[in-house]
Amino acid sequence: MKPLFTRRSLLVAHSLKNGFLPRSQTWRSMLIPAKNWTGTRSFTQSQIIRNSHKTPDSNKELGNKDSDDKEKNKQTKKKTPAEEEAQRQKEMEDKFRKDIEEQIKKRFQGNAPNIKMINVDGQQIAKGALVISTVVLLLTFFLVSNQQKDELSFQDFQTRYLEKGLVQKLNVVNRFAVEAELIPGAFSDETVRGPNGTPIVTFTIGSIEVFEETMKEIQDKLSIPTEERLPILYVERGSLWNLILPVLPTVLLIGGLYYITAKRMGLMGANGGPGGIFKIGKSNAKLFNQETDVKIKFKDVAGCEESKEEIMEFVKFLQNPQKYEKLGAKIPRGAILSGSPGTGKTLLAKATAGEAGVPFLSVSGSEFVEMYVGVGASRVRDLFKTAREMAPAIIFVDEIDAIGRERGNGKMGGNDERENTLNQLLVEMDGFEASDHVVVLAGTNRVDILDKALLRPGRFDRHITIDTPDGEGRKAIFKVHLSKITLKAVEDIKASNKGTEFSKYKLEVDDAIEFLAGRLSALTPGFAGADIANCCNEGALIAARDDANSVDMHHFEQAIERVIAGLEKKSRILSPQEKKTVAYHEAGHAICGWFLQYADPLVKVSIIPRGQGALGYAQFLPKEQYLTSDVQFMHKIIMALGGRVSEELHFPTVTSGASDDFKKVTGMARHMVVKLGMSKRIGNITFDEEDGSEGFKVHNTYSESTALAIDEEVKRIIDEAYAQCKELLTEKLELVDKVAEEVYAKEVLTREDMIRLVGPRPFPDQNEAFDKYLKGQDAFKKLPKQVDEADKKGNSDTME
Ligand SMILES: Nc1ncnc2c1ncn2[C@@H]1O[C@H](COP(=O)(O)OP(=O)(O)OP(=O)(O)O)[C@@H](O)[C@H]1O
Numbered sequence: 001m002k003p004l005f006t007r008r009s010l011l012v013a014h015s016l017k018n019g020f021l022p023r024s025q026t027w028r029s030m031l032i033p034a035k036n037w038t039g040t041r042s043f044t045q046s047q048i049i050r051n052s053h054k055t056p057d058s059n060k061e062l063g064n065k066d067s068d069d070k071e072k073n074k075q076t077k078k079k080t081p082a083e084e085e086a087q088r089q090k091e092m093e094d095k096f097r098k099d100i101e102e103q104i105k106k107r108f109q110g111n112a113p114n115i116k117m118i119n120v121d122g123q124q125i126a127k128g129a130l131v132i133s134t135v136v137l138l139l140t141f142f143l144v145s146n147q148q149k150d151e152l153s154f155q156d157f158q159t160r161y162l163e164k165g166l167v168q169k170l171n172v173v174n175r176f177a178v179e180a181e182l183i184p185g186a187f188s189d190e191t192v193r194g195p196n197g198t199p200i201v202t203f204t205i206g207s208i209e210v211f212e213e214t215m216k217e218i219q220d221k222l223s224i225p226t227e228e229r230l231p232i233l234y235v236e237r238g239s240l241w242n243l244i245l246p247v248l249p250t251v252l253l254i255g256g257l258y259y260i261t262a263k264r265m266g267l268m269g270a271n272g273g274p275g276g277i278f279k280i281g282k283s284n285a286k287l288f289n290q291e292t293d294v295k296i297k298f299k300d301v302a303g304c305e306e307s308k309e310e311i312m313e314f315v316k317f318l319q320n321p322q323k324y325e326k327l328g329a330k331i332p333r334g335a336i337l338s339g340s341p342g343t344g345k346t347l348l349a350k351a352t353a354g355e356a357g358v359p360f361l362s363v364s365g366s367e368f369v370e371m372y373v374g375v376g377a378s379r380v381r382d383l384f385k386t387a388r389e390m391a392p393a394i395i396f397v398d399e400i401d402a403i404g405r406e407r408g409n410g411k412m413g414g415n416d417e418r419e420n421t422l423n424q425l426l427v428e429m430d431g432f433e434a435s436d437h438v439v440v441l442a443g444t445n446r447v448d449i450l451d452k453a454l455l456r457p458g459r460f461d462r463h464i465t466i467d468t469p470d471g472e473g474r475k476a477i478f479k480v481h482l483s484k485i486t487l488k489a490v491e492d493i494k495a496s497n498k499g500t501e502f503s504k505y506k507l508e509v510d511d512a513i514e515f516l517a518g519r520l521s522a523l524t525p526g527f528a529g530a531d532i533a534n535c536c537n538e539g540a541l542i543a544a545r546d547d548a549n550s551v552d553m554h555h556f557e558q559a560i561e562r563v564i565a566g567l568e569k570k571s572r573i574l575s576p577q578e579k580k581t582v583a584y585h586e587a588g589h590a591i592c593g594w595f596l597q598y599a600d601p602l603v604k605v606s607i608i609p610r611g612q613g614a615l616g617y618a619q620f621l622p623k624e625q626y627l628t629s630d631v632q633f634m635h636k637i638i639m640a641l642g643g644r645v646s647e648e649l650h651f652p653t654v655t656s657g658a659s660d661d662f663k664k665v666t667g668m669a670r671h672m673v674v675k676l677g678m679s680k681r682i683g684n685i686t687f688d689e690e691d692g693s694e695g696f697k698v699h700n701t702y703s704e705s706t707a708l709a710i711d712e713e714v715k716r717i718i719d720e721a722y723a724q725c726k727e728l729l730t731e732k733l734e735l736v737d738k739v740a741e742e743v744y745a746k747e748v749l750t751r752e753d754m755i756r757l758v759g760p761r762p763f764p765d766q767n768e769a770f771d772k773y774l775k776g777q778d779a780f781k782k783l784p785k786q787v788d789e790a791d792k793k794g795n796s797d798t799m800e
Contacts, residue, residue, distance in 0.1 A: 152203040360394045403425065422454070584650045606618075
C-alpha cells in the first residue's frame with residue numbers, strides 16, 4: 001500500500017462524502033480544527049513550506065535518491081545516515097497521521113466522515129491538466145467533425161421526414177437553419193430532443209425565399225390542402241454577441257481610423273483628453289502673460305534702430321490711444337516685419353509686447369493650415385475674437401507667408417483652403433475698428449511673395465525691413481549677448497582692480513567689452529543676430545570644454561571659425577601629396593588676395609579640413625560696402641581662380657579641389673553679364689533668371705542667340721581673369737612656394753605670418769573695422785596648446 005504521507009507530498013484532505021474540496025477551506029482546516037492542533041503543527045507547517053517550494057526537478061532528484069537507497073538496502077543491511085533520517089521522517093509522519101485521525105474521531109464522535117489522504121504532486125497536476133485539455137479538444141473536434149459529417153441535407157429531410165408525414169412544425173432559426181419538429185415517437189439517429197421532449201432534426205438553408213418556395217412546391221405536389229400545410233415560424237436565437245460580432249470589425253476599423261487621424265492632427269486635447277475634434281476650429285495662438293512671460297524689452301534688441309523707431313509708434317499708441325484719436329489720427333493696423341532669417345523679427349515683436357505691456361498673442365502662419373476645410377478661416381476668426389476681448393492687445397503672426405502667399409498664383413494647382421484662410425485674415429483686418437486697439441504684427445522672410453491685398457494701406461500699413469546688421473549693429477548685438485557671459489577680459493580687470501574706484505573700474509570694463517565686441521564684429525561680416533547669439537553661446541561652450549573659468553577671445557574665434565567653415569574634421573587625414581596640393585592651392589588664393597588692390601584683407605590661411613568637403617581655406621574679411629565696381633568683381637574672380645592656377649603652375653596635373661571656386665567664379669561672371677550690365681556686348685540690360693515662386697523654371701526670358709551671347713561673355717570674363725591670375729602667380733612663383741611651405745608645416749598662417757613671409761601689402765586696407773581692431777593683432781591664431789599638439793603629431797615637417 002502507498003504510504004499516506006511522503007516527504008515530498010503536499011497534504012490534501014479529500015472529502016469523499018462531498019466529492020470535492022470546499023474552496024473556502026484550506027487543507028488544514030479540513031483536517032483538524034485549529035484549537036486541537038498540537039505539537040506536530042510546527043513540523044507540518046515547515047514541511048509544507050519546504051515541499052511547496054520544490055520544483056519538479058528537485059522532486060525527481062529526491063525520488064531517484066529514494067530508489068537508490070532501496071537498492072543499497074538490498075545490497076547491505078547497514079543503514080547510512082540518510083537512511084536513518086528517512087526512517088525517522090517516516091516514523092514522524094506515521095505519528096502525525098495517527099494524531100490527525102484520533103483528533104478527527106474525537107471531533108466528530110463516531111460520525112467521522114470517510115477521510116482519505118492523497119498525494120498531490122505538481123507534476124501530476126500538470127500532466128492531468130494536459131490530458132484533460134487534450135481530451136476536451138479531441139472531443140470537440142470529434143463532435144464538430146461528426147456534426148458536419150451527419151448534417152442533414154434538405155433532400156434527405158424531404159425524403160426521410162417530410163414526404164413520410166413525420167413533420168409537424170418548422171422553425172427557421174436566425175434565417176439560416178431550420179429546426180423541424182417531428183411527431184412524437186419519430187426518433188432516429190439524426191434526431192435530438194427538443195425543449196419539450198419532441199424529436200427534432202435540423203438542416204441549413206441558403207435563403208428563406210427559396211426555402212419557402214420549395215416547401216410550397218413540395219406541398220403542392222403532395223396535394224396538401226392549404227389549411228393543413230406546415231406552419232413555418234421564424235425565430236432569432238443566440239446571445240448579444242451574435243448581434244455584435246458581425247458589426248464589430250467595422251466598428252473597430254472606423255474607431256481605429258478615427259483615433260489615428262485625431263492623434264495625427266493633435267485633436268485629442270492638450271493631454272490626449274477630451275476636447276478633441278470640437279477644438280479644431282479654435283485658434284492655437286500662444287498667449288504671453290505680461291507680468292511673467294514677455295520680459296524682452298527694446299534694449300534687448302540691438303542694431304536695428306530704425307526698425308525699433310518705426311515699431312515704437314505702435315507701443316505709444318497702445319499705451320496712450322487717446323492722444324492720437326483726439327487729433328483724428330488713425331493708427332496703423334499692422335506691420336509686416338521682413339528680413340533674412342535670424343535678423344530678430346520675432347524678437348522685435350516680442351519686445352514690442354514687452355514695452356507696451358499688453359497681451360501678446362503669438363501664432364505661426366502654418367498653425368492655421370489644417371487638412372480640414374474651413375478650419376484655417378475659423379481659427380483666424382477665433383484669434384481676432386480673442387484679441388478683441390483682451391484689447392488692447394498685439395497679435396503676432398510669424399511666417400505669415402504660409403497663409404499669405406499671393407492668391408491664384410499656384411502654378412501647380414491652387415490651394416483653396418489656404419486662400420480661404422487668407423481671405424478671412426483680410427476680412428478680419430478690414431473688420432476691426434481703430435478703436436479696437438488691436439495691432440497685428442507679422443513676420444516673414446519672403447515679403448516678395450505675399451498677396452498684394454495684404455500689404456495695402458489699411459491692413460499691414462507699415463513695412464518694416466530688418467536688414468542683416470552692419471559692423472556697428474553687430475557690435476551692439478555682440479554687446480547684448482556678451483553681457484550674459486563670464487568674460488576673461490572682465491574677470492582680469494576685476495582681479496587687478498580690487499579697491500579702486502567703482503566708476504574707474506566700470507569704465508575699464510566697458511572699454512574691454514567695447515573692444516571685444518568690436519573685434520568680434522570685425523571678424524563676422526554678414527552675420528545675422530541669430531548667428532551672433534549662436535557664436536557667443538558656442539564660445540562659452542568651447543571654454544567649458546577646455547575647463548576654463550571664463551571665456552576668452554580665442555574661444556570666440558574658434559566659435560566663429562566653426563560657424564563660418566564648419567567643424568574641424570580631425571578624422572580626415574590627408575596624404576602628404578594631398579596636403580601639399582592643398583597648401584599650394586590655398587597659397588595661390590592668399591598671394592592673389594595679397595597683391596590685388598580690391599581684394600578683401602586676408603585673415604587666415606588654413607589647410608585643416610573643415611565642414612563638408614573643405615580641405616583648406618583662405619579667409620578674407622569683406623568690408624561693408626553697398627556698391628561693387630566691375631574691377632572689384634574682376635579681382636574677386638581672379639582671387640577665386642588663384643587656387644587652380646597655382647596647382648597648374650606647381651604640379652603636372654590638376655585636382656578636383658577647385659570645383660567650389662569655379663561655381664563662385666561662374667556665378668559672379670554671370671551676374672555681371674545678366675544683371676549688372678557689365679558686358680559691353682550684352683549691353684545695359686537685365687534678364688530675369690529667377691525661378692518661379694514654386695521653384696520651377698518655365699522658360700528663359702531671352703532668345704537663343706542672346707543665351708549664346710551671354711554664355712560667351714561669361715566665358716570671356718573668366719578667361720580674362722584666368723590670364724591675369726596666371727600672369728600674377730607666375731611673377732610671384734617664389735612667394736607662393738614660401739607661403740605653401742610654411743602653411744604645409746604649420747597648417748595655419750595668420751596675417752602677421754604673411755607680412756613676415758611676403759612683406760606688407762602694397763595697398764592700404766580699406767576696411768575701417770579691420771584697421772581698428774585687427775591690424776597688428778593676429779586673429780584665429782592657433783592656441784599654444786594646439787601648436788604643441790600639432791608638433792607632437794609631427795606637423796612641423798617640411799615639404800619635399
Ligand atoms: N537685433 C538683435 N539683437 C539681439 N539679439 C538678436 C537680434 N536679432 C536676433 N537676435 C538673436 O537671434 C535669435 C533669433 O532671432 P529671431 O527669432 O527674432 O529671428 P527671426 O528674424 O524671427 O528669424 P526667422 O525669420 O528665422 O523666424 C534671438 O532669440 C536673439 O537671441
